Amino acid sequence: MTSNPSPALSVTGLSYAYGKKKALDRVSFAVAPGQCAILLGPNGAGKTTLFSLITRLYASREGRIEIAGYDVKKVPSRALAQLGVVFQQPTLDLDLSVLQNLHYHASLHGLSRRQADARIREELERQGMYERRKEKVRQLNGGHRRRVEIARALLHNPRLLLLDEPTVGLDVPSRKAIVDYVHRLCSDSGIAVLWATHLIDEIYEDDRLIVLHRGAVQAEGSVSEVLKTAGVETVGDAFHILTREAA
Numbered sequence: 078m079t080s081n082p083s084p085a086l087s088v089t090g091l092s093y094a095y096g097k098k099k100a101l102d103r104v105s106f107a108v109a110p111g112q113c114a115i116l117l118g119p120n121g122a123g124k125t126t127l128f129s130l131i132t133r134l135y136a137s138r139e140g141r142i143e144i145a146g147y148d149v150k151k152v153p154s155r156a157l158a159q160l161g162v163v164f165q166q167p168t169l170d171l172d173l174s175v176l177q178n179l180h181y182h183a184s185l186h187g188l189s190r191r192q193a194d195a196r197i198r199e200e201l202e203r204q205g206m207y208e209r210r211k212e213k214v215r216q217l218n219g220g221h222r223r224r225v226e227i228a229r230a231l232l233h234n235p236r237l238l239l240l241d242e243p244t245v246g247l248d249v250p251s252r253k254a255i256v257d258y259v260h261r262l263c264s265d266s267g268i269a270v271l272w273a274t275h276l277i278d279e280i281y282e283d284d285r286l287i288v289l290h291r292g293a294v295q296a297e298g299s300v301s302e303v304l305k306t307a308g309v310e311t312v313g314d315a316f317h318i319l320t321r322e323a324a
């Protein structure tokens with residue numbers, strides 16, 4: 078087996094503005110295969126803008142984004158084939174069954190019926206959702222809908238999974254189940270994750286942290302490196318110090 082030395086995600090010197098309003102300012106960081114990276118930032122930090130650039134919803138003239146070594150501007154279809162995304166707003170069709178939603182996505186990615194059946198079963202079983210496959214999404218609670226969206230994002234075996242505040246609006250047990258599941262996914266499958274959040278209890282000790290505030294990276298590294306940068310003992314204090322507004 079040949080090893081792929083490229084990071085799962087590499088962002089270099091990325092800037093973006095909405096008219097005159099600068100939303101990202103020379104953002105650079107990388108996420109290695111198997112790494113769970115938390116993009117931590119308060120409202121308005123630029124997290125969704127960054128995701129919109131990685132997924133090519135927007136294009137930027139300044140900076141470069143590579144997914145598994147593929148430049149999203151130069152070879153977009155190759156780059157996006159390596160990417161799975163769970164957007165902040167739910168995107169399942171509520172009136173279709175779980176299976177119908179997943180088959181639709183699998184065919185968009187060019188999976189044969191047989192491949193799709195196998196991958197759907199695998200991903201739903203991993204999250205204890207296979208027995209719910211024939212139910213309409215409308216019948217599922219918010220946590221189970223999110224599980225289906227995560228399964229869908231993984232069907233084509235991407236190398237990078239983006240999650241934009243995926244636990245918003247969920248109750249505590251559903252949140253915990255999703256946070257645990259995604260962290261296990263990184264260590265077990267080698268996929269890289271970029272998880273945008275402003276909730277510090279979603280961070281695990283082994284995660285990589287990228288603290289974003291006002292469109293700029295304020296600190297980046299392991300949890301202990303970020304604590305050192307901020308000169309504090311807890312992630313909560315680091316978040317407070319690194320994202321406080323200038324007086």
Ligand SMILES: Nc1ncnc2c1ncn2[C@@H]1O[C@H](COP(=O)(O)OP(=O)(O)OP(=O)(O)O)[C@@H](O)[C@H]1O
Pocket residue numbers: 095098099100118119120121122123124125126127
């Ligand atoms: N369509 C837009 N037009 C103008 N300004 C925008 C637009 N979208 C975002 N912004 C601004 O860009 C900045 C970054 O916003 P963004 O939504 O990327 O932040 P965020 O970290 O995702 O915040 P949230 O957690 O609230 O979603 C903010 O100042 C926001 O007001």
